[in-house]
Amino acid sequence: xxxxxxxxxxxxxxxxxxxxxxxxxxxxxxxxxxxxxxxxxxxxxxxxxxxxxxxxxxxxxxxxxxxxxxxxxxxxxxxxxxxxxxxxxxxxxxxxxxxxxxxxxxxxxxxxxxxxxxxxxxxxxxxxxxxxxxxxxxxxxxxxxxxxxxxxxxxxxxxxxxxxxxxxxxxxxxxxxxxxxxxxxxxxxxxxxxxxxxxxxxxxxxxxxxxxxxxxxxxxxxxxxxxxxxxxxxxxxxxxxxxxxxxxxxxxxxxxxxxxxxxxxxxxxxxxxxxxxxxxxxxxxxxxxxxxxxxxxxxxxxxxxxxxxxxxxxxxxxxxxxxxxxxxxxxxxxxxxxxxxxxxxxxxxxxxxxxxxxxxxxxxxxxxxxxxxxxxxxxxxxxxxxxxxxxxxxxxxxxxxxxxxxxxxxxxx
Amino acid sequence: xxxxxxxxxxxxxxxxxxxxxxxxxxxxxxxxxxxxxxxxxxxxxxxxxxxxxxxxxxxxxxxxxxxxxxxxxxxxxxxxxxxxxxxxxxxxxxxxxxxxxxxxxxxxxxxxxxxxxxxxxxxxxxxxxxxxxxxxxxxxxxxxxxxxxxxxxxxxxxxxxxxxxxxxxxxxxxxxxxxxxxxxxxxxxxxxxxxxxxxxxxxxxxxxxxxxxxxxxxxxxxxxxxxxxxxxxxxxxxxxxxxxxxxxxxxxxxxxxxxxxxxxxxxxxxxxxxxxxxxxxxxxxxxxxxxxxxxxxxxxxxxxxxxxxxxxxxxxxxxxxxxxxxxxxxxxxxxxxxxxxxxxxxxxxxxxxxxxxxxxxxxxxxxxxxxxxxxxxxxxxxxxxxxxxxxxxxxxxxxxxxxxxx
Numbered sequence: 141x142x143x144x145x146x147x148x149x150x151x152x153x154x155x156x157x158x159x160x161x162x163x164x165x166x167x168x169x170x171x172x173x174x175x176x177x178x179x180x181x182x183x184x185x186x187x188x189x190x191x192x193x194x195x196x197x198x199x200x201x202x203x204x205x206x207x208x209x210x211x212x213x214x215x216x217x218x219x220x221x222x223x224x225x226x227x228x229x230x231x232x233x234x235x236x237x238x239x240x241x242x243x244x245x246x247x248x249x250x251x252x253x254x255x256x257x258x259x260x261x262x263x264x265x266x267x268x269x270x271x272x273x274x275x276x277x278x279x280x281x282x283x284x285x286x287x288x289x290x291x292x293x294x295x296x297x298x299x300x301x302x303x304x305x306x307x308x309x310x311x312x313x314x315x316x317x318x319x320x321x322x323x324x325x326x327x328x329x330x331x332x333x334x335x336x337x338x339x340x341x342x343x344x345x346x347x348x349x350x351x352x353x354x355x356x357x358x359x360x361x362x363x364x365x366x367x368x369x370x371x372x373x374x375x376x377x378x379x380x381x382x383x384x385x386x387x388x389x390x391x392x393x394x395x396x397x398x399x400x401x402x403x404x405x406x407x408x409x410x411x412x413x414x415x416x417x418x419x420x421x422x423x424x425x426x427x428x429x430x431x432x433x434x435x436x437x438x439x440x441x442x443x444x445x446x447x448x449x450x451x452x453x454x455x456x457x458x459x460x461x462x463x464x465x466x467x468x469x470x471x472x473x474x475x476x477x478x479x480x481x482x483x484x485x486x487x488x489x490x491x492x493x494x495x496x497x498x499x500x501x502x503x504x505x506x507x508x509x510x511x512x513x514x515x516x517x518x519x520x521x522x523x524x525x526x527x528x529x530x531x532x533x534x535x536x537x538x539x540x541x542x543x544x545x546x547x548x549x550x551x552x553x
Numbered sequence: 554x555x556x557x558x559x560x561x562x563x564x565x566x567x568x569x570x571x572x573x574x575x576x577x578x579x580x581x582x583x584x585x586x587x588x589x590x591x592x593x594x595x596x597x598x599x600x601x602x603x604x605x606x607x608x609x610x611x612x613x614x615x616x617x618x619x620x621x622x623x624x625x626x627x628x629x630x631x632x633x634x635x636x637x638x639x640x641x642x643x644x645x646x647x648x649x650x651x652x653x654x655x656x657x658x659x660x661x662x663x664x665x666x667x668x669x670x671x672x673x674x675x676x677x678x679x680x681x682x683x684x685x686x687x688x689x690x691x692x693x694x695x696x697x698x699x700x701x702x703x704x705x706x707x708x709x710x711x712x713x714x715x716x717x718x719x720x721x722x723x724x725x726x727x728x729x730x731x732x733x734x735x736x737x738x739x740x741x742x743x744x745x746x747x748x749x750x751x752x753x754x755x756x757x758x759x760x761x762x763x764x765x766x767x768x769x770x771x772x773x774x775x776x777x778x779x780x781x782x783x784x785x786x787x788x789x790x791x792x793x794x795x796x797x798x799x800x801x802x803x804x805x806x807x808x809x810x811x812x813x814x815x816x817x818x819x820x821x822x823x824x825x826x827x828x829x830x831x832x833x834x835x836x837x838x839x840x841x842x843x844x845x846x847x848x849x850x851x852x853x854x855x856x857x858x859x860x861x862x863x864x865x866x867x868x869x870x871x872x873x874x875x876x877x878x879x880x881x882x883x884x885x886x887x888x889x890x891x892x893x894x895x896x897x898x899x900x901x902x903x904x905x906x907x908x909x910x911x912x913x914x915x916x917x918x919x920x921x922x923x924x925x926x927x928x929x930x931x932x933x934x935x936x937x938x939x940x941x942x943x944x945x946x947x948x949x950x951x952x953x954x955x956x957x958x959x
Contacts, residue, residue, distance in 0.1 A: 274893030285876035307711035317734030322915030337919035358881035360605035470704035513754030
C-alpha cells in the first residue's frame with residue numbers, strides 16, 4: 141500500500157518549533173513538505189534535550205520528532221534573491237505553513253496577498269499566539285501563555301499554589317491539530333473552486349475552545365471553578381480522579397448512570413473481597429447513580445475508602461486484574477512504560493528510522509491514525525540542515541549546479 | 554456569505570461521546586449535513602451530566618455542555634435495537650458520504666454496521682472510527698474515556714509539581730478535543746481522495762496513539778538517552794524565568810516566560826532594574842536556572858503590586874512574552890482579542906435561550922463558519938426521513954407507530 145491521502149501536493153513549512161507538528165501531520169498524509177530554514181539552520185535546533193545529550197543542532201530531539209517526512213532547504217528570506225526564490229517555490233506549491241509575528245511577512249513582501257497574486261491556489265496557514273488581527277495580535281506568546289490566556293491554566297493545579305501547566309507543549313500541540321484541520325478544510329474548498337485562502341489559527345482561541353467546563357458555569361451561573369489538584373469538577377462538586385497506588389498513580393472516577401454502573405459495581409465488589417471498609421456497598425442501584433448530586437460528606441467518606449483500596453495494589457494488578465474486572469481505572473504510565481505498552485506494540489505503532497549520520501537508529505511514534513486504503517505511517521527522518529537544497533532547487537526550480545553553488549556562496553542558501 | 558466549504562457533504566453520525574461529537578461539530582460548523590443518530594434509550598453522555606443550575610435531571614435538552622459540543626447537527630431519534638431500524642439505517646447509508654462512530658470497538662460489528670458490511674452496500678463509503686485504544690490489538694475493546702487517554706500516554710504522569718503527585722491535566726478535556734482535529738482532517742482528506750480516485754476508506758483513530766505524539770519529547774528522551782523525565786511544574790529546560798507569578802487580587806496570576814537575553818534585559822527594565830536583577834547569579838540562563846527559587850521570589854514581589862493584565866501589557870510593550878492567567882469572567886466579559894475573533898457567538902437555543910456558542914478557532918478567511926445551535930433529541934427525525942431520505946409520510950408513520958424512532 142503506497143497510496144497517501146494527500147499525495148501530489150506540496151507545502152512550504154516556515155514555522156518555528158511552535159508550528160512543526162502541522163507540517164508533520166500533512167507530511168504523514170503524503171504532502172511533500174519542505175521545511176524552509178535560514179542558512180546555518182533554525183535556532184529551534186538548539187532546544188534541549190539532544191540525542192546522547194550532545195548539544196548539536198542535528199541532534200535536537202524536538203526537531204527530529206516533529207519534522208519527520210519533511211525535506212529541508214535553507215533560504216535567507218531577508219535578501220531580495222531569497223525572496224525571489226521563495227516566490228518561485230510558491231508558484232509550484234499548494235500550502236504555506238508559517239508562525240511569524242503578524243506583519244513580518246508583509247514587511248518582506250511575502251504576505252498572503254502578495255503570494256496569492258503569484259498563485260491564487262495557495263493556502264497560507266498562519267499559526268500564531270493570538271491570531272492575525274486584534275489588539276493582542278502582535279503580543280509574544282508560547283505554550284505557557286496560550287494556556288494562561290485561554291483560561292485553561294487557572295483551574296489546573298492545587299488551591300494552595302500557583303496554577304500548573306500541562307505536560308510539555310500540550311496547548312500548541314492542539315493548536316497544530318487545529319491548523320491541520322483548517323489547512324485540509326481550505327484544501328477541500330480549493331480543489332473544488334481553484335481558490336486558495338489564508339487560514340488564521342490562534343493558539344489562545346484553540347485552547348479556549350476546549351474550556352467549556354469553566355465557561356459554562358460562568359455563562360449560566362456566574363460561578364468560577366476552583367483548582368482542586370487531583371479532583372475534576374463535574375457537575376456541582378469536584379470528584380477525585382487521581383489516586384496513589386503502591387508503586388505509582390492511577391486515574392479513576394465513579395461515572396454516573398448506566399454507563400458507569402458495571403464498573404462501579406465491580407470496584408465495590410473488589411473492595412469487599414479485599415475486606416476493607418466499603419461505603420460504596422450502600423449504593424443499591426448504580427444505574428441511577430448521579431454524580432452531580434453527591435454531597436461533600438458522601439464524597440469524603442467514599443473517597444477515603446477508595447484511596448485505601450488503591451494504595452493496597454500495584455500498577456500491574458490494577459492494569460491486569462482491574463481490566464479483567466472492568467473497574468475502569470487506567471494506570472498513569474511513565475514514558476518508558478508507554479514504549480513497552482503491549483497495545484501499541486500489537487498495532488505496530490513504533491517505526492524504526494535510520495540515522496546513518498548519527499550511527500544509530502531510533503524508534504518513533506508511527507501514525508496519528510490508520511487507514512485501510514492509504515499509508516499514514518511516518519517513513520523518513522527529519523532533514524539535516526540544507527539536506528535537500530540541491531534536490532529542491534534543481535528539481536522544482538530548474539537551477540543548475542553552478543547556480544546552486546553561487547547561491548550558497550552568496551549566503552542565500 | 555461565501556459558500557460553506559463542506560456544503561453538500563453528508564455525514565451519518567453514530568457518535569454518542571465527546572470524540573465523535575466534537576469531530577462531527579467541526580464538519581457541521583463548516584457546512585456538512587450531520588445526521589446524529591440518537592436514542593432516548595441510551596442518550597449521548599453530554600445530555601445527562603449537569604454542570605449548571607438551569608439543567609434538570611429529567612430533561613435531555615437543557616444541557617449547555619451538549620450544545621457546545623453538538624452545534625450544527627440534525628438529531629434523529631432511532632433505536633438501533635429495534636429490528637426495523639435497519640430499514641432506516643440502510644437508507645441513511647445510501648444517503649451518506651461518511652459514516653462516523655465512536656462506540657467501543659466491536660459494537661458496530663454487533664450491529665452489522667462495521668466497515669466491511671457497510672462497504673458491501675456502498676463500496677465508496679468513508680468511515681471513521683474514534684476510540685481510545687484503536688480498532689485492533691488485544692485491548693481494542695477495553696473501556697476508556699478522555700482520562701484514560703491522558704493516563705495511558707504519560708500525559709497525566711508528566712503534569713504537576715515535582716514534589717507532589719500528578720494533577721488532572723486541566724479541568725477540561727484534552728484527548729477528547731485534540732483527537733477530533735485529526736479525525737476530521739482525515740475525513741476531509743479522504744473525501745478529497747475519493748474525489749480523485751473514486752475510492753473510500755476506513756479511518757481508525759485511537760486517542761492513546763494520537764496523544765503519544767504530544768508526549769513524545771519525553772518518550773523520545775527515554776528512547777534516545779534513557780533519561781526518564783518527570784513533573785517539572787511550570788519551569789522550562791531552556792527558559793528562565795518561566796513561570797506563573799502572583800498578582801494583586803484574589804487568585805490572580807500572570808505568566809512570564811523569558812527565552813533570550815534580550816528578553817531578560819527587557820524584563821529587568823520593566824521591573825525598574827532593581828539591584829538584585831543586576832547580580833551575577835541572574836546574568837545568564839544557566840545562572841538563572843541555578844538560582845531559580847530566588848529569582849521567582851524576587852519577581853513575585855514585583856508582580857504582586859499590579860494586576861495580571863497590567864503586568865502583561867507592560868511586559869509585552871517591552872517585548873517580554875507575558876500573559877494574564879485569565880479566568881472565565883476575563884474570557885467572556887473582557888478579552889478584546891477573543892471578541893475580535895468572535896470566539897463565543899450568541900445563538901438562540903430553543904430551551905436554554907440565547908447564549909455564547911464557540912466558533913471554530915481556526916478561521917478560514919474566505920469561508921466563514923456557520924454555527925447553528927445544537928438539536929433537541931429527535932428534533933429532526935421527520936425532516937430527515939421525509940426530506941433527506943424521501944420516505945413517504947405513511948411509511949414514516951408506520952415505523953413511528955412501531956416505536957422505531959425513540
